[in-house]
Amino acid sequence: MKNLNILVVGAGIGGLSAAIALTRDGHAVTVIERDPNWSVYGVGIIQQSNVIRAMDQLGVLDNFMDAACGFDAVEIFLPDGTKVARVPSPRLVEGRPANVGIGRRALQAVLGDSAKAQGAELRLGVTAEKIEDDGAKVQVAFSDGSTGSYDVVIGADGVYSQTRAMILPDAEKPEFTGQAVWRYNFPRAEGLDALQVYNGPTGVGLVPMSADVMYMYVTTPEPDKPWYPKDGIAAAMRAKLAKCSPQIRELGEQITDDDGVVYRPLEGMLVRGDWSCGRVGLLGDAVHATTPHLGQGAGMAIEDAIVLAEELGRADDVESALKAYRDRRFERCRYIVESSLAICLGQLGKGPAVDNHKATAEMFAVVSQPI
Numbered sequence: 483m484k485n486l487n488i489l490v491v492g493a494g495i496g497g498l499s500a501a502i503a504l505t506r507d508g509h510a511v512t513v514i515e516r517d518p519n520w521s522v523y524g525v526g527i528i529q530q531s532n533v534i535r536a537m538d539q540l541g542v543l544d545n546f547m548d549a550a551c552g553f554d555a556v557e558i559f560l561p562d563g564t565k566v567a568r569v570p571s572p573r574l575v576e577g578r579p580a581n582v583g584i585g586r587r588a589l590q591a592v593l594g595d596s597a598k599a600q601g602a603e604l605r606l607g608v609t610a611e612k613i614e615d616d617g618a619k620v621q622v623a624f625s626d627g628s629t630g631s632y633d634v635v636i637g638a639d640g641v642y643s644q645t646r647a648m649i650l651p652d653a654e655k656p657e658f659t660g661q662a663v664w665r666y667n668f669p670r671a672e673g674l675d676a677l678q679v680y681n682g683p684t685g686v687g688l689v690p691m692s693a694d695v696m697y698m699y700v701t702t703p704e705p706d707k708p709w710y711p712k713d714g715i716a717a718a719m720r721a722k723l724a725k726c727s728p729q730i731r732e733l734g735e736q737i738t739d740d741d742g743v744v745y746r747p748l749e750g751m752l753v754r755g756d757w758s759c760g761r762v763g764l765l766g767d768a769v770h771a772t773t774p775h776l777g778q779g780a781g782m783a784i785e786d787a788i789v790l791a792e793e794l795g796r797a798d799d800v801e802s803a804l805k806a807y808r809d810r811r812f813e814r815c816r817y818i819v820e821s822s823l824a825i826c827l828g829q830l831g832k833g834p835a836v837d838n839h840k841a842t843a844e845m846f847a848v849v850s851q852p853i
Contacts, residue, residue: 483794483803484508486633489622491610491645493520496766496783497638498593502540503791505600512632513597514624516639518607520594522586523744525665526697528677528689528777529589530581532849535574536784542596543575549588551690552579553676558839561682563727567839568676572850581677583691610635613648615760634800635762636790638783641749643768649759656749656771659826662704663774664719665744666737670696677777681838684722685775685829686730698733699774703830707747715743748773748826752819757811758804765790770815775825776845778818785853786811810853817848 486509490497493515501511529537529550537546558567571580598604612623619631637645641656670690680686685701702722710718716737723734737743753769766783790807797803825841827833 483797483800486510486794486800487631488512488634488636489514489610489620489630489632490636490638492637492639492768493594493604493606494638494640494766494783495589495593495780496787497636498590498597499536499540499784499787500636500638500765500790501597501602502542502593502600503787504794505597505602506541507791507795509794511597511602512605512630513602514605514608514610516607516609520590520606522590523665524585524587524742525667525744526583526585526689526691526695527589527780528581528583530777530781530849531572531574531846532778532853533781533784534578534580534582536781536788536853538575538578539788540596540784542592543578545592545596546584546589547578547582549592550582550584551692552582553690554580555676556581556842557676557678558842559678559680559727561680561725561727563680563729569839569842569846571846574850583677583689583697585691585695609644613645613762615762617760620761633761634794637762637764637768638766639768641751641767641771643764645762646753646764646768649762650753650756650764653753653755654751656751658707659748659750659773659823660703660705660830660832661701661773661826662707662745662747664700664702664722665697666719666742667691667695667697668733668736670694671733679838679842680727680730682726683829683831684726686723686726701748701775701826701829704747710745712740714740715745716740719743719745750819750823752816756805757808758801761800761804763790763804763807770819772819773822773826775822776818776841778822778845778849781849782811782815782818785814789853814848814853818845821845
């Protein structure tokens with residue numbers, strides 16, 4: 483199908499990737515985003531080899547790499563700080579590193595600028611209040627009082643997707659895992675040339691983000707799903723590192739800025755049935771929200787966008803395209819969601835402990851396969 487008029491709900495990583503993939507195929511794309519400020523956390527994100535390949539497919543690889551910091555391995559440490567493995571990552575794009583760390587704001591700029599440059603319309607501070615599929619078009623009523631008629635609507639609006647609630651009200655809902663993640667930026671440690679993963683009940687990772695900056699993520703048991711007040715949250719994060727290795731505790735002394743701490747309880751979900759209803763489909767966290775233990779949440783959403791555009795380009799009707807897209811994506815996304823959750827539950831003592839060395843190597847083998 484050619485020259486479709488498409489609405490994408492949500493201007494996050496998945497939604498922007500969909501806008502790029504779809505405009506490259508000649509479709510007219512409007513992206514709406516409920517946040518009028520289009521704000522993004524100032525910490526970083528890991529993007530692995532399959533994402534670098536996907537950025538190449540989207541045609542944004544040069545700008546992406548200019549904003550990122552590449553590395554080719556993952557180092558695994560015991561809770562006492564002993565390094566036990568260095569896992570090489572496969573390079574999937576010739577002449578490019580296997581993985582990168584990148585600031586979330588920088589990634590948003592790369593994707594957003596590309597989508598707009600290709601003609602996608604971005605509307606901020608707007609939500610879809612009503613979505614009605616009449617079989618020929620999807621009629622949408624927006625929160626600003628305007629309306630629109632579209633050939634396809636794609637919900638890329640996250641784990642609490644309003645679009646999912648409208649079209650698949652009986653689908654699975656997000657479930658709290660019992661764990662939370664904390665993130666903080668630091669000056670990059672000398673010699674850090676890999677993602678460093680420290681195992682233990684409190685899991686820690688150090689990720690290079692630029693020549694001068696790295697970020698730390700920390701996963702902690704939080705059985706009561708608490709929210710911490712902003713005032714004093716840096717001290718709370720430091721306290722979570724009290725039983726970590728000496729090098730992590732020492733680094734933690736630099737956590738002093740309450741405004742620099744990003745804290746989030748971890749929730750996961752997988753929609754095991756349909757990912758669409760008629761001409762309305764879903765991608766990314768709206769159907770397969772994963773914990774961050776394998777670093778693939780954003781990667782799965784970006785791949786979704788590429789596959790969705792491919793299936794719309796080859797099918798004769800929208801419904802068949804959306805079903806084919808779901809069929810191509812389900813097993814890969816299921817693997818990431820379930821494998822990431824297994825690591826999480828192992829850290830919490832709710833399941834068998836997972837060997838991070840083995841799990842990381844297996845994940846790289848899986849995501850290296852074509853999408």
